[in-house]
Amino acid sequence: MSSGASPETARTTPSSAGVKRLLARTLRHLSRAALGALGVLLVTFTLIHLIPGDPVEILLGDAATEELVAKYRQILGLEGSLPQQFARYLASVAQGDLGTSIQTGQSVNSVVARTLPMTAWLIGVTVLMALLMALPLGVAAALLRGTWFDHAFRVATSVSLATPSFYFGLLLILLFAVRLGWAPVAGYQPGFPGNLQYLWLPALTMSGALVPILARVLQSSIAETMEQEFVETAIVRGLPAPVLVWRYLLRPSLAPTISLLGYILGQLLSATVVVEIVFNLPGMGTALVVEGVLLRDYPVVQGIILIFALIVVAVSFLSDTVSGWLDPRTRLS
Amino acid sequence: MEAESPILRVENLCIGVPRRRRGLLSIVDTADFQLRRHQALGVVGESGSGKTMLCRALMGTLRRHGAGVASGRILYRERDLAGAGEKVWRRIRGRRIGYVPQSSLAGLNPVLTVRTQLTEAIHAAREASATEAEDQALQLLELVRIPRSGQVLEMRSHELSGGMRQRVMIAAALAQEPEILIADEPTTALDVTIQREILNLINRLRERLKMALIFVSHDLAVIEEVCDSVMVMYAGASVEIGPLEAVVRHPRHPYTRALLASRVDLAVPGEDLETIPGDPASVGAWPSGCRFRPRCPLAEDDCREGVQPPLAPAGLQRTACLHHDRMGCDP
Numbered sequence: 001m002s003s004g005a006s007p008e009t010a011r012t013t014p015s016s017a018g019v020k021r022l023l024a025r026t027l028r029h030l031s032r033a034a035l036g037a038l039g040v041l042l043v044t045f046t047l048i049h050l051i052p053g054d055p056v057e058i059l060l061g062d063a064a065t066e067e068l069v070a071k072y073r074q075i076l077g078l079e080g081s082l083p084q085q086f087a088r089y090l091a092s093v094a095q096g097d098l099g100t101s102i103q104t105g106q107s108v109n110s111v112v113a114r115t116l117p118m119t120a121w122l123i124g125v126t127v128l129m130a131l132l133m134a135l136p137l138g139v140a141a142a143l144l145r146g147t148w149f150d151h152a153f154r155v156a157t158s159v160s161l162a163t164p165s166f167y168f169g170l171l172l173i174l175l176f177a178v179r180l181g182w183a184p185v186a187g188y189q190p191g192f193p194g195n196l197q198y199l200w201l202p203a204l205t206m207s208g209a210l211v212p213i214l215a216r217v218l219q220s221s222i223a224e225t226m227e228q229e230f231v232e233t234a235i236v237r238g239l240p241a242p243v244l245v246w247r248y249l250l251r252p253s254l255a256p257t258i259s260l261l262g263y264i265l266g267q268l269l270s271a272t273v274v275v276e277i278v279f280n281l282p283g284m285g286t287a288l289v290v291e292g293v294l295l296r297d298y299p300v301v302q303g304i305i306l307i308f309a310l311i312v313v314a315v316s317f318l319s320d321t322v323s324g325w326l327d328p329r330t331r332l333s
Numbered sequence: 334m335e336a337e338s339p340i341l342r343v344e345n346l347c348i349g350v351p352r353r354r355r356g357l358l359s360i361v362d363t364a365d366f367q368l369r370r371h372q373a374l375g376v377v378g379e380s381g382s383g384k385t386m387l388c389r390a391l392m393g394t395l396r397r398h399g400a401g402v403a404s405g406r407i408l409y410r411e412r413d414l415a416g417a418g419e420k421v422w423r424r425i426r427g428r429r430i431g432y433v434p435q436s437s438l439a440g441l442n443p444v445l446t447v448r449t450q451l452t453e454a455i456h457a458a459r460e461a462s463a464t465e466a467e468d469q470a471l472q473l474l475e476l477v478r479i480p481r482s483g484q485v486l487e488m489r490s491h492e493l494s495g496g497m498r499q500r501v502m503i504a505a506a507l508a509q510e511p512e513i514l515i516a517d518e519p520t521t522a523l524d525v526t527i528q529r530e531i532l533n534l535i536n537r538l539r540e541r542l543k544m545a546l547i548f549v550s551h552d553l554a555v556i557e558e559v560c561d562s563v564m565v566m567y568a569g570a571s572v573e574i575g576p577l578e579a580v581v582r583h584p585r586h587p588y589t590r591a592l593l594a595s596r597v598d599l600a601v602p603g604e605d606l607e608t609i610p611g612d613p614a615s616v617g618a619w620p621s622g623c624r625f626r627p628r629c630p631l632a633e634d635d636c637r638e639g640v641q642p643p644l645a646p647a648g649l650q651r652t653a654c655l656h657h658d659r660m661g662c663d664p
Contacts (some may be wrong), residue, residue, distance in 0.1 A: 228439055238457050248448070
């Protein structure tokens with residue numbers, strides 16, 4: 001194409017323009033991720049040092065002499081002022097080393113490597129389950145607005161939203177694991193597809209908080225779409241019902257739901273902490289609480305929270321991409 | 334005129350919105366007209382006169398807007414559609430009645446390409462393979478005079494200009510070769526030169542495809558470009574209907590006369606534009622008797638009584654004015 005492209009000629013090479021746009025967007029997200037990671041590190045570093053309790057004293061017990069404490073402080077890299085400690089930590093993270101656990105001496109990288117896959121599986125299965133439930137529910141609630149279904153939907157989503165996930169999880173365990181025996185009460189075995197039998201109940205627990213939000217956003221978003229002239233036009237064109245629902249109601253309404261999903265995944269990560277503990281799953285949430293926070297194991301806490309932050313950034317990138325694919329209007333900006 | 338029976342007959346149609354407490358709120362009341370094959374009927378009136386609701390009644394989409402047919406009949410080939418359910422309407426829509434909406438920006442699905450929206454309409458009308466449908470989609474774009482149709486096929490509405498969008502809307506409405514095309518202010522949102530092109534296009538297509546047309550506009554000048562007859566609506570009622578020329582030359586209703594007198598395109602430069610005194614009667618607050626009475630220079634005591642007068646023959650047209658004989662024959 002010749003230079004000085006008018007909008008018309010630019011249209012004719014959509015692929016190269018598309019690649020450029022994608023690159024620019026990826027760069028933007030990466031720089032945002034780096035900045036976000038730095039902020040997260042700074043905040044967690046500050047917060048965890050504000051919590052009373054000295055890891056070295058926990059490690060050595062009450063009987064330790066002052067010289068011993070000082071020696072261990074040096075071994076563990078906890079000597080010097082906080083800014084000095086932070087600078088040292090930052091330098092090692094920049095090289096891809098998340099540090100060493102104070103309590104166990106394991107590298108934090110290996111803790112992450114051990115626990116990340118399970119948590120990733122849990123999140124993946126949760127998102128899939130939540131969408132599989134929220135999409136039909138939201139569509140039905142929008143189409144049946146004002147009927148008994150709509151009212152039942154409102155009540156059920158409110159109740160579900162108001163139920164804390166640890167309680168909901170225990171109820172589900174009682175029903176499905178203890179009464180019906182459809183799932184193991186707790187525990188985990190890696191390896192697909194065997195791991196699914198351990199994951200579906202925790203995923204269902206987390207969906208309990210996710211589905212109501214997604215389904216309601218979808219419902220109101222579809223209700224808004226229904227008012228659009230193009231729906232009226234499509235109806236008058238005599239299009240079959242499945243085409244109307246999928247292409248004219250769901251497709252134009254899906255983008256906000258997917259964007260929201262990316263957004264509330266941050267909340268979902270904090271839910272994984274609770275759910276992993278309730279279901280005794282050896283994921284990052286359990287590691288964070290049991291190995292990190294309770295033992296004041298600074299490097300473990302910081303490492304895992306950094307990974308959580310990166311997951312949030314990655315997911316928001318992914319949901320942006322998906323909603324851009326679903327709704328080309330959002331691709332313009 | 335007598336030889337051919339009309340394909341569409343609307344008889345004393347009343348459209349209402351159910352109210353929480355007391356019965357129905359009327360929004361269209363005594364719409365009354367017929368449409369023969371290949372006829373182009375213009376529907377003119379101020380906003381709020383019930384033009385759009387009338388269109389919706391003819392497409393069976395009133396319920397979506399919380400309204401319904403209260404009484405009267407919509408006879409499509411002698412079949413009453415006034416109380417018809419979705420099942421019946423689904424067979425009528427698209428294949429029998431096509432629709433071009435007012436706002437061309439909102440009329441196209443923003444997330445679908447032109448190709449998808451044209452081919453799905455074609456598939457809804459008849460069995461066709463993917464390539465057949467695509468060929469027909471291209472032909473449709475050429476029919477509505479869209480250049481570079483191959484590229485336009487891949488575009489979405491935000492990539493098209495207003496005039497192009499309206500052409501695509503028309504192409505989609507024609508995909509199923511409807512007998513009747515309903516166009517609700519199809520050129521209102523367009524600038525004047527594009528408006529002219531679209532009107533010419535509608536004219537040509539009507540000739541070529543032998544369609545009947547219902548063309549809704551607030552602008553008589555636009556209606557004169559494409560229609561051969563006209564129905565004037567005021568406050569939900571048909572007040573005058575007849576051949577375009579007769580109505581424009583010899584209006585038999587004071588409201589029609591006032592509309593003609595206030596036309597911008599015929600105004601004398603430098604002189605004040607004629608306006609109709611008073612405000613249009615709003616829905617729910619229609620006066621008793623003739624609804625135009627409070628603004629009418631010919632009003633007398635008997636105009637106050639009863640309900641909106643029905644259309645009665647007068648000259649070549651029919652009028653709802655009780656005193657049309659007192660109107661001078663020239664506007």
